[in-house]
Amino acid sequence: MSKQQLAASEQLDVVGRKPFPLVRALVFVGLVLLGITFVLPFVWQVLISVSSLTDVDLLTQLGYPPDLKPENYGEVFEKVEFARYFFNSIFIAGWATLLQVITCAMAAYAFARLSWPGRDKVFFLYLGTLMVPGVVLMVPNFVIVLRLGMFNDYLGLIIPAAFSAYGTFLLRQFMLTVPSSLDEAAAIDGASHWRIFTQIMLPMARPGLIVLAIFAFLFNYNSFFWPLILIKDDNLRTLPIGLMAFDSTYGRDTPLIMAGSLMAMIPPIIVFLVLQKYLVKGIQLGAVKG
């Protein structure tokens, strides 16, 4: 151990206690076990995705597949319109996310910064809709979408997802933490509400916008039930629905489902990796005395 490490190991914790080695060892072991339980399902999924259908049962007894079958991944593309589903999922989730962030940010600004009669009552109504379970709304929403002629259409998946009471709530709370003296300074400088919104509030609320974007993308990308009842055409299907083709009345092809699901996980992981650095970057520092 270097001198620095030695010094660090003898440091006291925040309440002035020396860390007890046994406790630390136990915590370490506990965390490792916890880590394994999180990772194991993924390892399992990867193993199944490269096994043949006949070997799947072996794996359920925690065995190792005798023959690896990486061709499964290609087969997913051959047996169903997997590339098309991929495109559909990303297209729909992308548009829904973009629109949702825009509408929520504008609504949040109206709730956080504009004063209009009944504002807070309307906001509580917004919040009230969060208490209603989504399943309850499924039928009325379906009827509305049907009448609007959006059944079996991208629009039916994108438009209802373009608004979110939850997102409005999230961004409103975020905007409330932005000091009002900033918009006041901008107003005196000559900025209109639109300019304050776009040039002051949106940059200030960027971490909030990114959180909402991640949530919205994941939610719409993973959405299952709504696309299931709304989409009939095969070439409009999204990934979660498309993968169901491998689980039909004629049998379940578990390795292909696993291979498809693994590939389906890639976009959300990319989205998260790209956006997370903005997430931690506190841009609000320095606005006011901090």
Place this chain on the structure above:
Amino acid sequence: MAQVTLESVRKVYGKDVVAVESFGLDIADGEFIVLVGPSGCGKSTTLRMVAGLEEITGGTVRIGERVVNNVLPKDRDIAMVFQNYALYPHMTVYKNMAFGLTLRKMPREEISKRVNEAADLLGISHLLERKPKALSGGQRQRVALGRAIVREPSVFLFDEPLSNLDAKLRATTRTEIKRLHKRLRTTTIYVTHDQTEAMTLGDRIVVMSDGKVQQVDTPLGVYKRPANRFVGAFVGATPMNFVEGKIESADDGLWFTAPAANSMPGVRIRMTDDVSGRLAEHTGKPLTLGWRPSAMSEHAEGKFAIFGNQITLRTAVVEPLGKNIDVSCELPDGSHVLARIDAREDFPVGEDVPFYLDMDHVHIFEPSEFGRNLSHPART
């Protein structure tokens, strides 16, 4: 450049929370006005009404000749500096200062000229490419000043701009603001709760409390002739001392007396002839004697050598300040007063010590918190 006029301005929140009540003031072109008072006295609200950030419930505000009650902040030709600086954190210092000019569609060369001039003036030219988070508190405040200056407005509004700075920086920035005002001569309204800032900066001071104007006068005018007991207690480096008693008439003039108690001597001070005329009608009524701790001496010399200006107090605690000492003394009624006198070693503690008052700084007030100054009525 413009004068600012407020006529019976009133602000009510909700139905009955009165923040500002019948505020009237004429601010001359180029004048530096300081609104001062304890927190919640309505000074910031008044400033924000001038800025247009707060609706005016009643009365009129004029900037120049124009009534601005219903004019948007951006069209009032004002610039404001906020307590928390309110810099745009995602913009560089340059862009922060240029923002208002860009919005007014000023040519780029003109913007650059103005920003650079202001930055020179404030000594922040080397910071123009930095973002606010890379600046110290003092630098941020100077950027905020710069943002106001480049606009070349007819009125500057300051809302407690120095409150977030440490004591030393506060003093230097204060001097800087005064220097800037001398140079730019822009009409300025400055809000603070710090009476030192008010005294040092203002051409005139507006002392406020409970949403009402208590007194408007020059710094020395407010100091020498406080309109009421509140102003006396609020303005000045040390709060005024007060003792309750009454005026009695004797052969040799009017005397303010407070009874002896708890084995401590009472108070008996002779009113000087120039104020006696005003006090005669209040003989026998309960009144308050107020005087400044700095207007006290151990020795009856010079201005302290007047008949009947001696007050004997029981000393309790001595605090050395350097040139002076602050002596906390007890009064017969149990309250405490302060004496700021020339420093000396071994000042007796726990004894009855005679002090002499500078009668120019002794006032008689009506007894309530806002009791009027009867001996030295304020100029109106």
